[in-house]
Amino acid sequence: MEDRRFEYEEFIKNNPKSHFMQSIKWAMVKSNWINEIVTVKDKNGNIKGSMSLLIRKVPFLNRTIMYSPRGPVCDIHDIETFKSLIMKAKELAGKYKSYVLKLDPDVEKEDAEFNRIVAQLGFKTKNDSENFEGIQPRFVFRLDIKGKTEDEVSMIFNQKVRYNIRLAGKKGVEVKIGSKKDIPEFHKIMLETGIRDEFVVRNASYFETMLDCLGDNIRLYLAYFNGQIIAGTVAVVYGNKCWYLYGASSNDFRNVMPNYLLQWEMIKWAVQSGCDIYDFRGVSGDLDESNPLYGLYRFKKGFGGKFTEFIGELDYVFSPFTYKLVEKGEKTFRELRRRLFVLKNRETKTTSKE
Numbered sequence: 001m002e003d004r005r006f007e008y009e010e011f012i013k014n015n016p017k018s019h020f021m022q023s024i025k026w027a028m029v030k031s032n033w034i035n036e037i038v039t040v041k042d043k044n045g046n047i048k049g050s051m052s053l054l055i056r057k058v059p060f061l062n063r064t065i066m067y068s069p070r071g072p073v074c075d076i077h078d079i080e081t082f083k084s085l086i087m088k089a090k091e092l093a094g095k096y097k098s099y100v101l102k103l104d105p106d107v108e109k110e111d112a113e114f115n116r117i118v119a120q121l122g123f124k125t126k127n128d129s130e131n132f133e134g135i136q137p138r139f140v141f142r143l144d145i146k147g148k149t150e151d152e153v154s155m156i157f158n159q160k161v162r163y164n165i166r167l168a169g170k171k172g173v174e175v176k177i178g179s180k181k182d183i184p185e186f187h188k189i190m191l192e193t194g195i196r197d198e199f200v201v202r203n204a205s206y207f208e209t210m211l212d213c214l215g216d217n218i219r220l221y222l223a224y225f226n227g228q229i230i231a232g233t234v235a236v237v238y239g240n241k242c243w244y245l246y247g248a249s250s251n252d253f254r255n256v257m258p259n260y261l262l263q264w265e266m267i268k269w270a271v272q273s274g275c276d277i278y279d280f281r282g283v284s285g286d287l288d289e290s291n292p293l294y295g296l297y298r299f300k301k302g303f304g305g306k307f308t309e310f311i312g313e314l315d316y317v318f319s320p321f322t323y324k325l326v327e328k329g330e331k332t333f334r335e336l337r338r339r340l341f342v343l344k345n346r347e348t349k350t351t352s353k354e
Contacts, residue, residue: 011050012073017105018073019070019073019106019238020243021070022071023052025213025214026052026069026213029209029210029213031209032056033054033067034056035052035055036055037051037052037053038051038053038085038088040081049074049082050074051071051085051089053071053092055067058322058326061322063097063322064096064097065326066101068103069104069135069136070104071103071105072103076117077117082121083121086316089101090316090318093318098318099318099323100316100317100318100322101316103314104313104314105310107311108310111311115311123314124316125312126314126315134312134313136282137282138282138313139283139307139310140281140283141283141300141303141307142305142306143156143267143279144276145267145270145271145276146275148271150271156303157302160302161260161302161303165260165261168258168261169261171225171256172225173224173230173258173261174223174225175224175258176221176224177222178221178222179220180208180212183208185229189230189248190207190232190246190248207220207246210234220233225258230258231248231250231259231262233246233247235266235270237269237270237273240277241270242269243279244266244281247259247262259299263303266278280300283296283297
């Protein structure tokens with residue numbers, strides 16, 4: 001069993017479509033989901049395609065959802081391998097009574113051949129969201145750092161970004177790598193950010209689990225000013241990529257530009273780790289300057305990455321009736337959860353001040 005796990009991890013890490021969410025370590029983070037792994041091998045017995053599947057019961061129904069985050073990992077234009085992976089997932093769907101297999105692959109929207117393949121295999125494509133309605137962000141910024149030195153990478157940034165990085169240092173901002181003992185303080189700032197920007201924040205225990213399970217692949221970066229934590233980020237290095245996963249900043253001391261210095265420290269880790277890509281993760285696809293999320297787009301754009309649109313969510317439906325039933329309420333539930341989170345935490349903050 002241990003040999004098979006090692007073989008799988010080595011395949012994932014060394015594949016061009018490598019993604020930490022397809023690793024066994026990530027499945028350990030998602031311990032409230034059942035994890036199954038399907039693979040396809042070549043004639044020599046070597047893995048040539050795989051999917052890590054996360055399976056969870058749908059509330060109030062005798063059905064489960066099957067999800068492969070950023071899967072599959074394979075030559076995405078090899079239709080036979082892709083089809084074999086889907087058929088193996090279909091067998092497991094019968095075992096677990098799954099109504100759908102959801103994918104959101106690391107494939108850009110303009111890949112015409114892949115679009116043709118998923119249509120041929122019978123997937124439903126969901127790419128109508130412009131903000132953060134999907135499970136994973138559909139729009140990201142990606143910085144090509146392959147073979148580049150830190151100096152070469154910094155010259156890709158616009159002049160204002162380089163200035164703000166230097167300014168943070170001059171103002172006395174110091175970045176340190178945190179540990180589990182720093183999670184409570186980081187989480188306080190995370191909550192502050194969630195209330196300000198109106199998004200749901202995970203429990204502190206989730207971030208502790210991430211540090212435990214991902215080990216050397218994850219870092220918690222903390223920005224200090226006058227001895228106190230004023231901002232923090234979480235980054236993951238896996239395979240040939242580094243991802244900026246979470247970010248939080250206090251409402252105070254934003255003028256000392258800690259977020260710019262934090263990004264630079266994470267990018268330097270990616271360069272030192274020999275990564276090809278630094279992924280800034282999600283931005284809005286609505287580029288109207290009146291969009292409340294435009295500031296996030298402008299911040300990440302300043303680092304010179306490529307604005308990338310993925311193909312979106314792909315649904316392989318096993319039970320059409322359940323699919324219609326569940327999908328209809330999914331978006332409503334997420335929006336309600338977000339509103340309740342913001343309302344509850346704003347009230348809590350107001351009460352604590354009184």
